[in-house]
Amino acid sequence: MSHTSGTAAADNGGTFGPEQAAALLDQTTQRARRKLQPSPPWLLATRAVMVLAALGVIWLSVRGQHPYKGPTAADIPVLIGFVVVNFAATVAVRARAVAGVSGRTRFSQGEIAVLVASFAVTVVAMAVLAADGVGLATYPTSVLVIPGLAWAALMAARRNRLEVAIGIAIVVMGILGAFAGPAGAWAVAAVGLCAVLLGNAVAVARHQHA
Amino acid sequence: MNGDGLDPLIHVPTRLKIVVTLAALPDGDGLSFTRLQDLLELTPGNLIIALRKLEEAGYLSSEKTRNGSAQKTTVTLTRQGRAALGAYTQTLRDLLGGL
Numbered sequence: 001m002s003h004t005s006g007t008a009a010a011d012n013g014g015t016f017g018p019e020q021a022a023a024l025l026d027q028t029t030q031r032a033r034r035k036l037q038p039s040p041p042w043l044l045a046t047r048a049v050m051v052l053a054a055l056g057v058i059w060l061s062v063r064g065q066h067p068y069k070g071p072t073a074a075d076i077p078v079l080i081g082f083v084v085v086n087f088a089a090t091v092a093v094r095a096r097a098v099a100g101v102s103g104r105t106r107f108s109q110g111e112i113a114v115l116v117a118s119f120a121v122t123v124v125a126m127a128v129l130a131a132d133g134v135g136l137a138t139y140p141t142s143v144l145v146i147p148g149l150a151w152a153a154l155m156a157a158r159r160n161r162l163e164v165a166i167g168i169a170i171v172v173m174g175i176l177g178a179f180a181g182p183a184g185a186w187a188v189a190a191v192g193l194c195a196v197l198l199g200n201a202v203a204v205a206r207h208q209h210a
Numbered sequence: 211m212n213g214d215g216l217d218p219l220i221h222v223p224t225r226l227k228i229v230v231t232l233a234a235l236p237d238g239d240g241l242s243f244t245r246l247q248d249l250l251e252l253t254p255g256n257l258i259i260a261l262r263k264l265e266e267a268g269y270l271s272s273e274k275t276r277n278g279s280a281q282k283t284t285v286t287l288t289r290q291g292r293a294a295l296g297a298y299t300q301t302l303r304d305l306l307g308g309l
Contacts, residue, residue, distance in 0.1 A: 016223060018214060018305045028227045032234035035249055100245025102284055104236050
């Protein structure tokens with residue numbers, strides 16, 4: 001339904017007809033979905049641009065390396081800065097959206113533990129591989145696989161098909177990156193994550209206006 | 211039902227806004243009184259009166275929890291309330307020619 005009319009008049013004691021009711025229903029639905037959305041489209045789109053810029057900068061610096069040496073010392077602050085800003089913005093926006101909300105909208109402690117464990121397992125796996133002489137520089141996107149799987153599993157338990165698809169897309173990207181060569185993997189991650197985030201933003205925006 | 215076939219418990223601006231806002235959350239999720247008040251920009255008195263009507267009709271449930279000296283009220287749309295909103299929306303569509 002899509003209507004415009006003066007619901008203020010009804011609030012002030014005027015006639016509240018079906019047209020005004022439909023308009024109020026539309027406005028309130030869209031406002032509630034916007035205010036209660038933990039991952040709003042603008043945040044997802046901003047993250048998409050940020051990830052494209054951060055990983056794109058690294059790809060530009062490593063693509064000419066023969067032999068491949070990995071990100072330079074100047075690239076590392078860019079990567080860390082992206083991770084920190086991304087994490088802080090996500091947590092802040094999510095906290096504001098779910099303030100006062102109780103139930104499944106919020107992550108349970110068990111779900112948070114699974115997500116934290118997925119990153120911990122990734123770090124351990126990286127350390128084990130590094131000890132065997134296989135450095136992160138040779139498989140930059142593989143760090144996406146375990147957290148992507150964990151996210152897909154958690155969202156499957158919540159029966160959230162969109163987020164399951166996002167988790168699987170991240171896993172696929174991690175695997176594809178392994179076949180793109182060490183320098184190409186950065187480009188795969190930059191373009192792939194950007195596309196996933198933009199797709200997510202479009203899906204959330206469409207739901208808000210449905 | 212009123213003359214239009216619209217549920218009179220929902221067909222009041224304040225109560226419609228409450229039900230629609232709670233329906234934006236996943237089934238079973240609740241919203242604190244203060245957040246609901248903030249979202250709807252209503253006075254506490256108006257909100258309490260509207261919530262009481264909806265709760266008496268079984269459209270929502272409220273739970274009071276105490277954390278030290280502070281009391282928190284959480285409001286949740288019941289399945290009956292969600293179904294009533296669905297029926298109300300369908301009736302509106304029918305009245306407005308499926309727009």
